[in-house]
Amino acid sequence: MKKILILYASSTGNTEEIACLMRTYINPKEFEVTRKNIELDNMDLNFLLNYDGILFGTYTYDDGDLPFETAVFCDSLENVDLSGKVIGVFGSGDAAYSQFCEAVDLMKEKFRHMNATVIDHTVKVDLFPNLLEDLTSIKKLTDQFLKTLSNSITTELFKIKK
Numbered sequence: 001m002k003k004i005l006i007l008y009a010s011s012t013g014n015t016e017e018i019a020c021l022m023r024t025y026i027n028p029k030e031f032e033v034t035r036k037n038i039e040l041d042n043m044d045l046n047f048l049l050n051y052d053g054i055l056f057g058t059y060t061y062d063d064g065d066l067p068f069e070t071a072v073f074c075d076s077l078e079n080v081d082l083s084g085k086v087i088g089v090f091g092s093g094d095a096a097y098s099q100f101c102e103a104v105d106l107m108k109e110k111f112r113h114m115n116a117t118v119i120d121h122t123v124k125v126d127l128f129p130n131l132l133e134d135l136t137s138i139k140k141l142t143d144q145f146l147k148t149l150s151n152s153i154t155t156e157l158f159k160i161k162k
């Protein structure tokens with residue numbers, strides 16, 4: 001069974017709510033799913049290698065920038081080989097800011113540069129996910145992620161191949 005990690009930074013719970021919704025769209029009989037917050041006290045990110053796919057969520061802060069915990073996570077990623085991992089990116093922002101959900105795009109680019117297989121569609125929610133278009137977008141990312149993941153080789157096979 002392929003393993004999925006839903007990992008996110010959320011200060012007031014909006015991004016966490018997207019993560020919770022995503023989990024409901026994944027059949028636990030088909031995939032092993034873990035959902036967790038970024039933990040600033042443990043930035044050894046080698047545990048990411050235990051997962052075949054990662055759904056990564058972040059809110060946006062300070063005029064289109066990464067929030068602190070996502071920035072620390074990003075720096076710690078330098079030593080981790082994410083090639084072959086399937087990754088989807090989502091987040092919450094506030095449409096009142098000109099650089100709406102910019103952190104989602106920044107993380108998408110970051111994962112792309114690490115040779116991960118990044119799903120093109122991203123989820124950008126204005127604050128809390130309560131509109132039909134939010135749910136449609138979240139379902140779309142989850143479905144595309146699961147489809148790509150199903151067609152990828154498993155982490156175990158990937159280790160042997162390397």
Ligand SMILES: Cc1cc2nc3c(=O)[nH]c(=O)nc-3n(C[C@H](O)[C@H](O)[C@H](O)COP(=O)(O)O)c2cc1C
Binds near residue numbers: 015094
């Ligand atoms: C100081 C500050 C700066 C922010 N800057 C942005 C921004 O540049 N772009 C954006 O889309 N949202 C911005 N936001 C809004 C948050 O991203 C938004 O409230 C989001 O829903 C928080 O997600 P969370 O509940 O998962 O923490 C900012 C919020 C604060 C408090």
